[in-house]
Amino acid sequence: MMTTNQYTPLTSHGLIKISGRDAKKLLQGQLTCQLDDIAEDQFNFAAHCNPQGRVISFFYLLQINNDYYLHLACDMIETAMKALKKYAVFYQTSIANVSDTMKSVGLTIKDEKILSNYFTHYPMQKKSALVNEQIYLAKISNEQYLMLGEEKIIAKKTKKFATDFIESSLAQWHAEEISMKIPRIYPETSEVFLPHEIGLPELGAVNFSKGCYTGQEIIARMEYRGKLKNHLHLVSLTSTIYPKPNMTIHANNKIIGTIVDVEKKSAQEYLALIILNDEYINYDALYLENNHAISLAVLN
Incomplete structure (x- = not known):
């Protein structure tokens, strides 16, 4: 059956x-x-x-x-x-x-x-x-x-x-x-990301009305005063190398994003969560570390 x-x-x-x-x-x-x-x-x-x-x-x-x-x-x-x-x-x-x-x-x-x-x-x-x-x-x-x-x-x-x-x-x-934009944290990404960068408030994982907790002051400041230029995106990513978590994404000789989580779909196709500068969401000339060219199709 x-x-x-x-x-x-x-x-x-x-x-x-x-x-x-x-x-x-x-x-x-x-x-x-x-x-x-x-x-x-x-x-x-x-x-x-x-x-x-x-x-x-x-x-x-x-x-x-x-x-x-x-x-x-x-x-x-x-x-x-x-x-x-x-x-x-x-x-x-x-x-x-x-x-x-x-x-x-x-x-x-x-x-x-x-x-x-x-x-x-x-x-x-x-x-x-x-x-x-x-x-x-x-x-x-x-x-x-x-x-x-x-x-x-x-x-x-x-x-x-x-x-x-x-x-x-x-x-x-x-x-x-x-x-579902549920990211995993890995040993190499532990203590790297802020909750807002990886979409945790959207998952309901951050409560802004509870009392103090470790890191709360910084996290609250991002919620009420911060202006994030980088946001989490669900993408289909094409690459000739495996895009591992914590790899940086580059354009115009500067870092404009980071791989958060990834799973292989086919030979050179990957489903990924990435943090990306909003200005580069439709930019074509993107590459990973060591100048490996990639292409992105935003799914969210």
Whole structure:
């Protein structure tokens, strides 16, 4: 049976668990989002920034029971934990990498009614979530869902998907996130970007009415006083070399943009999120580092 519903075991991602009496207090003073908006039935995107307002890590922030979970790429877990532990010493809380025992799966659903074959209940609104049969299920967009839980439970559930789903690749899931302008932070881009530069306010990941948090003064200044000349764009990029995150984009012998996130589509075609100076949005003579010519087609 052919189907367009897809599931992707997110083996590239892991989970950090924040628990303890002061878990919420710690995160409220560190993250860009409002912790009061996070509950078992509501998730959000969040960033942890340095005092200069630069994004150290960016992740899905979830709550299960009284514990908080950060869902992010495995290669960023050590960086994210190290940054949070600097402040955790002042609170009654613990920070643990639980990626070995908890797993996640991305779902792409063309008809959400199919979920009723596998769950007695499922979230209906974007950023809503629920725990069903010991599985946490969150709705990211009209078609994308995030499922996570204990490894054995997730494995048992995904085995049942064969009737209505096909297994998809990590590259395909990554491309879907890029299409939704959900960027990833990499070790080489940690502490490089401001939240505004990579579109985090548009994702609802920055709350401007909450109290102080690390980097808040700089981020608020960008919101109320700043005039950004560079903005995040979703583009189709043609290049003879692989455009890696943090590569700079050049024109007229100056830097006019940066690669934020990228996924390969074909031999020389890439789906990418880039920061680009507004003046060069339709400029033809663009090139990457080392004078590699590129062409862009803006998709947003």
